Amino acid sequence: QSALTQPPSASGSPGQSVTISCTGTSSDVGGYKYVSWYQQHPGKAPKLMIYEVNKRPSGVPDRFSGSKSGNTASLTVSGLQAEDEADYYCSSYAGSNIHVFGTGTKVTVL
Amino acid sequence: QVQLVESGGGVVQPGKSLRLSCAASGFTFSNYGMHWVRQAPGKGLEWVAVIWFDGSNKQYGDPVKGRITISRDNSRSTLDLQMNSLRAEDTAVYYCVRGGAGTNVFDYWGQGILVTVSS
Numbered sequence: 001q002s003a004l005t006q007p008p009s010a011s012g013s014p015g016q017s018v019t020i021s022c023t024g025t026s027s028d029v030g031g032y033k034y035v036s037w038y039q040q041h042p043g044k045a046p047k048l049m050i051y052e053v054n055k056r057p058s059g060v061p062d063r064f065s066g067s068k069s070g071n072t073a074s075l076t077v078s079g080l081q082a083e084d085e086a087d088y089y090c091s092s093y094a095g096s097n098i099h100v101f102g103t104g105t106k107v108t109v110l
Numbered sequence: 111q112v113q114l115v116e117s118g119g120g121v122v123q124p125g126k127s128l129r130l131s132c133a134a135s136g137f138t139f140s141n142y143g144m145h146w147v148r149q150a151p152g153k154g155l156e157w158v159a160v161i162w163f164d165g166s167n168k169q170y171g172d173p174v175k176g177r178i179t180i181s182r183d184n185s186r187s188t189l190d191l192q193m194n195s196l197r198a199e200d201t202a203v204y205y206c207v208r209g210g211a212g213t214n215v216f217d218y219w220g221q222g223i224l225v226t227v228s229s
Contacts, residue, residue, distance in 0.1 A: 001172045003154070034214035038155070045205060045219040046155065052213060089155050093214040097160055097169035099145070104154040 004102035011108040012080045020105045022073040022090030028100055030071035034093035037075045041086045085109045112136040114206045114220035121226045122196055132189040132206030139187035143209035146191050148202035196227045
């Protein structure tokens with residue numbers, strides 16, 4: 001149950017795009033469609049942004065998109081806005097009812 | 111609207127026990143798997159445990175296996191986490207989280223409750 005690997009930080013100017021990677025193994029990210037992404041503002045609970053690799057829950061702006069290739073999933077935030085500044089975590093199902101989170105990425109809007 | 115409200119946190123000495131509870135409302139509790147996820151101060155998210163919608167299946171993360179028990183009462187729409195032999199590294203905010211229907215996702219989160227293990 002090793003944590004998925006994310007870059008510690010990412011940044012972009014307002015209106016630009018930022019992409020965050022999430023690297024696992026064939027036993028988690030590469031083996032299942034159950035990759036999800038969560039946004040967490042300081043002092044707040046995480047919020048679901050993307051599930052099943054690329055699906056957006058109702059109410060999440062279409063500026064947020066997800067993809068996966070092999071053992072690496074990615075979250076792209078297009079048209080960056082000030083309120084997108086937050087920590088982002090990926091998560092994957094790892095079989096046998098086990099779940100694993102990524103190490104987290106702090107996104108800064110310059 | 112979905113609400114998950116945790117209770118039972120606080121300061122506990124190493125080696126002692128603590129029981130967290132989560133009161134769920136705004137959805138049919140017995141239809142959903144439920145999880146506990148924790149976050150140590152200044153650290154990332156860590157999955158702790160899951161219990162199936164009917165309580166028939168449970169699974170635990172490696173760091174807590176053997177020391178923590180997840181349970182639920184569908185008649186009262188409550189989720190519990192019994193934590194024994196607590197260690198300093200169990201200090202964290204514990205979140206009660208709803209699992210998605212028919213998919214593996216954490217779709218609604220409680221506000222979290224702080225557990226501090228310290229002498």
